[in-house]
Structures are given as C-alpha cells and as structure tokens.
Amino acid sequence: xxxxxxxxxxxxxxxxxxxxxxxxxxxxxxxxxxxxxxxxxxxxxxxxxxxxxxxxxxxxxxxxxxxxxxxxxxxxxxxxxxxxxxxxxxxxxxxxxxxxxxxxxxxxxxxxxxxxxxxxxxxxxxxxxxxxxxxxxxxxxxxxxxxxxxxxxxxxxxxxxxxxxxxxxxxxxxxxxxxxxxxxxxxxxxxxxxxxxxxxxxxxxxxxxxxxxxxxxxxxxxxxxxxxxxxxxxxxxxxxxxxxxxxxxxxxxxxxxxxxxxxxxxxxxxxxxxxxxxxxxxxxxxxxxxxxxxxxxxxxxxxxxxxxxxxxxxxxxxxxxxxxxxxxxxxxxxxxxxxxxxxxxxxxxxxxxxxxxxxxxxxxxxxxxxxxxxxxxxxxxxxxxxxxxxxxxxxxxxxxxxxxxxxxxxxxxxxxxxxxxxxxxxxxxxxxxxxxxxxxxxxxxxxxxxxxxxxxxxxxxx
Numbered sequence: 276x277x278x279x280x281x282x283x284x285x286x287x288x289x290x291x292x293x294x295x296x297x298x299x300x301x302x303x304x305x306x307x308x309x310x311x312x313x314x315x316x317x318x319x320x321x322x323x324x325x326x327x328x329x330x331x332x333x334x335x336x337x338x339x340x341x342x343x344x345x346x347x348x349x350x351x352x353x354x355x356x357x358x359x360x361x362x363x364x365x366x367x368x369x370x371x372x373x374x375x376x377x378x379x380x381x382x383x384x385x386x387x388x389x390x391x392x393x394x395x396x397x398x399x400x401x402x403x404x405x406x407x408x409x410x411x412x413x414x415x416x417x418x419x420x421x422x423x424x425x426x427x428x429x430x431x432x433x434x435x436x437x438x439x440x441x442x443x444x445x446x447x448x449x450x451x452x453x454x455x456x457x458x459x460x461x462x463x464x465x466x467x468x469x470x471x472x473x474x475x476x477x478x479x480x481x482x483x484x485x486x487x488x489x490x491x492x493x494x495x496x497x498x499x500x501x502x503x504x505x506x507x508x509x510x511x512x513x514x515x516x517x518x519x520x521x522x523x524x525x526x527x528x529x530x531x532x533x534x535x536x537x538x539x540x541x542x543x544x545x546x547x548x549x550x551x552x553x554x555x556x557x558x559x560x561x562x563x564x565x566x567x568x569x570x571x572x573x574x575x576x577x578x579x580x581x582x583x584x585x586x587x588x589x590x591x592x593x594x595x596x597x598x599x600x601x602x603x604x605x606x607x608x609x610x611x612x613x614x615x616x617x618x619x620x621x622x623x624x625x626x627x628x629x630x631x632x633x634x635x636x637x638x639x640x641x642x643x644x645x646x647x648x649x650x651x652x653x654x655x656x657x658x659x660x661x662x663x664x665x666x667x668x669x670x671x672x673x674x675x676x677x678x679x680x681x682x683x684x685x686x687x688x689x690x691x692x693x694x695x696x697x698x699x700x701x702x703x704x705x706x707x708x709x710x711x712x713x714x715x716x717x718x719x720x721x722x723x724x725x726x727x728x729x730x731x732x733x734x735x736x737x
Contacts, residue, residue: 280304281413289313292716293357296364301417303410308368312414313353316361319419323444325362327352327426328411328436330369333376342383343460344451350717351449352426358715358730363418365411372396373405391463403468408432412439428470446471450491452719493670494546494649500669501648506639511652511662512543512672513685514724520680521656528560531676535722538568543672545571547651549600549642553658554580561589564653565596573597575647579633579658583611587618600645602638635665660687663711663731671713672728674721686710709734 286299296313303310318324329352335345349364356362371379378399385395393403415423422442425433426449433443450473451461464470497508514532515521522529532540544550545566556562557578564576576591576599583603591599592615601615602623612622625637642650652662662668663686711731719726 277304279409279413281310281410281417283417291353291357293353294715296353299418301410301414303413305410310368310410310414311366312418313356313364313366314418315356315363316359318361318363320421321361321419322421323424324420324422325356325359325426325447326415326420326423327356327362327364328367328408328432329364330367330372330406333370334379341454341456343457344449347451347719348426348449354715354717355426355447363415363420365414367406367408367411369406372403373407374399374401386460391467392460393463393467404431408435409439412436412441415441428464428472430469430471452721490542490546493543496670497547497649501643506636506643507549507648507650508669509639509650509652509662509667510543510547510670510672511659511668512540512674513654513659514540514674514676515685516676516678516680516682518679518681519684519686520682521654521685522559523680523682525555525655525683526559529680529682531678531680532674533676533722533724536674536676536724536726539721539726540568540674541566542569542571543651544574545569547574547649549577549647549650550574551577551579551650551652551658553655554578554584555657556653556655557585557589557591559655563590563594563596564599574651575600577602577638577642577647577650579638581607581627581633583607583615583622585615585620587614587620592618592620600642602633602641604633632661635661635667639667654685656683656685656687659685666711666733668711668731670728671731672726675725675727677723 281301281303284300284302286297289296289298294315296315299312299314301310301312329349332343332345334340335343336349339346352364356364370376371382374382374396378401381399382392382395385398386392390398396403422444423436424445424447425436425443426447427433428449433446437443448471451457453461453474458474461472461474465472465474493510497510500508513521514536516531521531544564550564552562552564565573573596575597578585578591578599578601580601581604583601585601598619598621600621600623602625604627605624607624615622623641625641626634639650652658711733713729714732716727716729
C-alpha cells in the first residue's frame with residue numbers, strides 16, 4: 276500500500292467576523308473527499324500552533340442543531356485562533372464521527388428511543404468513533420506546522436495525532452454549554468468516550484447550564500492583563516431590551532434578563548474580584564451584588580458615590596458579604612463617612628476629574644493597590660457611559676432580552692469632545708469622542724436571551 280499523500284489544490288482569502296483566514300482545499304490519496312484548512316496568520320515552521328481538528332457536522336455546523344456541541348466548537352475555535360493571532364482549523368469530511376450523515380440521522384432516531392450515542396452507533400453496525408486523523412496530520416505537515424496546541428476535549432484525538440508523528444504540546448479545552456437536547460449526549464461522551472468535560476451538577480433533574488469554560492477563559496485573561504497593564508481588567512456587562520432600554524425609568528428597577536442568563540451573570544461575578552455600580556443603582560435597586568445563582572466567592576462591591584448619598588441601611592451593609600468600598604470625592608461629608616464606616620463600609624476618597632466626577636483612572640489604581648485585579652462593571656447607564664467614554668473597558672458582555680420597554684438607554688450620547696456629560700453618579704465628566712467597535716464577537720442563545728460578547732476596539736482620537 277502506498278503511503279498517504281495530500282495535495283493542496285487551491286487557497287483563497289476568506290474574511291470572517293473573527294478576522295481574515297486563508298481557506299485551502301486538499302485532495303488526498305485515501306478517499307475522494309475534499310478536506311479543508313482555515314489558516315490565520317503565519318504558521319509555517321512554527322511550534323505550538325493553536326489547532327482545531329474539526330470533523331464535519333452538517334446538523335450542528337450548518338443548521339445550528341442543539342443536539343450536539345459541534346457548531347459551538349467550530350465557532351469558538353475560530354474565535355480562539357483569531358484572538359491568538361495565528362492558528363489552523365482543519366475541517367475534515369467525516370460526518371457523524373465517521374459513519375456518515377445517513378447513519379448519523381438514523382442514530383438520532385435510536386437516541387430518541389432511549390439509547391445513548393454509543394449504543395446507537397453499535398446497533399447500526401458501526402464503532403463508537405470511526406474517525407481517522409491521518410489526513411489531518413499530513414495536512415498540518417504540508418502547512419509546515421511543527422507542533423500544536425490542540426483545541427479539543429477528546430484525549431483520543433491527541434493520542435492519534437502523536438502516534439502519527441505530530442507533537443501535541445498542550446490541550447486547550449472547549450467547554451460546551453448544555454441544554455435539554457444535548458446534556459445526555461455530552462454526559463455519554465464524558466462517561467463512555469473519555470471526553471474531558473465539566474458538565475456541572477444536576478439541578479431540578481437536569482444538568483445546569485455551565486459557563487465554566489468561558490468564565491475561566493475570561494478570568495485567565497483578566498489575570499494576565501492585570502500583571503502587565505498595572506490596573507484591573509474591566510469587564511462591562513449589562514442587560515437591555517430590544518430597543519436598548521436597561522430600565523423603564525431612572526428610579527425603578529426592571530428585571531430584563533431571564534433566569535438562565537442570571538446564572539451567567541452570577542458566574543461572571545464569581546470570576547471577578549470586584550463588582551462596581553453607581554450610587555443611582557444602589558438607591559433604586561438596593562442590590563446585594565453577591566453570587567447566589569452560581570458557585571464561587573462573592574466579589575468586593577464598589578459604589579461610585581461622589582457626595583456620599585448611600586444610606587447606611589442598604590443591603591450591601593446590612594446583609595452578609597465582603598466589605599463594600601464606597602468611592603467618593605475629597606470634599607464629601609466627613610460625618611457621613613463615619614456613619615458608613617460604622618455600618619461596615621470602607622470609604623475611599625479620590626481626586627475628581629476636571630468636571631467633578633470621580634477620576635476612574637485613579638479609582639482603578641486604588642483598586643489595584645488593594646489587590647483587586649479584575650473588575651466587573653454592572654451599571655447603571657451613567658457608569659456604563661463613563662467607562663466607555665474613558666476607554667477603560669477591556670471586555671464587553673451584553674444580554675439582549677426579547678422585550679420592548681421604551682425606557683432608559685444604557686448609553687448616553689457622547690456629543691462633541693470637551694462637553695459635559697454625566698459621570699458615575701450623575702456628575703459631569705470629560706468626554707472622549709467616539710464609541711468603540713467590537714471585535715472577536717461571540718453570540719449565543721441562553722434561554723430566550725441573546726448574549727453578545729467581544730473586545731472593544733477604540734477609534735483613533737479625533
């Protein structure tokens with residue numbers, strides 16, 4: 276038998292929402308299928324290249340089926356590769372773990388009758404996993420990749436590539452999101468196929484929707500940022516209606532996101548060391564700012580309150596939790612400071628900016644000094660606008676709920692550079708012109724809500 280060979284027939288530029296890739300089409304001496312490589316950046320002769328070896332899944336990749344995690348893995352891998360700046364995604368035409376689309380659909384019918392994915396494949400006369408990675412190894416050889424960091428949950432894939440002579444220096448996990456259609460399928464992959472998955476605990480008879488992979492990735496990014504940037508990593512997150520409203524009016528709270536998204540919000544809180552809101556949010560919502568719908572520690576609450584309007588009876592001070600930090604101005608009332616400190620708060624006096632609002636740069640420096648390296652900003656609208664205006668947002672997560680409110684919008688108009696606009700607690704603040712664009716965008720449905728996240732990229736200063 277002649278050794279397997281591959282031939283790169285053509286390559287072309289493919290722009291995507293994640294960035295620009297080169298798409299190369301390969302033929303080979305083993306089968307008559309067209310296998311594909313998506314390349315981002317320069318990988319020839321490089322070691323430790325981020326690689327995803329992805330097997331075709333029409334139902335997941337094309338029509339977004341919720342029965343598997345394939346489409347999500349494809350999208351997440353492209354995003355990770357783009358963020359890394361270089362990498363390869365191989366798209367192998369071996370549908371249904373190698374059994375083909377017809378048999379995969381038949382296996383789905385058997386799964387609906389109560390058999391798991393392994394049992395269904397065996398009943399159809401196939402193995403649990405019939406995929407072959409020989410072509411993948413030869414394609415990576417052709418691209419000049421010396422060793423890989425492999426995006427996978429499957430140890431068998433790592434073992435196969437190494438047996439084929441391709442060193443795997445690291446496994447990079449792809450944590451899935453569970454839903455009622457795929458939880459048993461993913462549990463079978465973990466129990467019977469050795470896949471390395473964190474599926475969460477049972478809740479009300481079903482698996483909780485885990486966000487561990489995304490949250491851990493964000494936490495790791497935040498820690499790395501704080502070590503080099505000298506200030507906390509700032510994640511801005513809020514929920515809005517379809518028309519952009521975050522509340523019906525400035526004085527009344529409004530529950531916008533659904534219960535499933537609330538779990539994500541609390542998981543994000545647990546991933547950050549501090550959580551920040553403005554005094555208007557405290558006065559209208561009286562929030563606890565704790566982690567109650569996910570596992571993890573409570574973050575330190577931080578309240579922007581230039582004139583110390585915070586009552587000593589708010590839940591941040593009367594209910595268990597970390598000691599809240601109230602950031603105020605140098606001119607704030609000293610007696611009110613003593614009252615708040617007696618109730619359990621730590622009052623932090625900071626210089627104000629030129630127009631009277633709390634200097635956010637000084638605040639971040641002070642939080643870094645007390646050991647807070649990651650900060651989640653929840654709002655309200657004046658705080659959201661202030662952090663964006665100051666270009667102090669490193670990651671953005673927006674939940675869009677299927678409702679119309681006609682109320683208060685998250686962002687205030689920037690106007691022209693140098694004009695007055697509200698700061699974190701209603702005071703004016705210096706403007707910086709220009710809203711950011713969002714790159715490396717990820718979209719996903721959680722319950723009935725659409726969650727959008729990505730990295731803000733600021734326009735050039737005018």
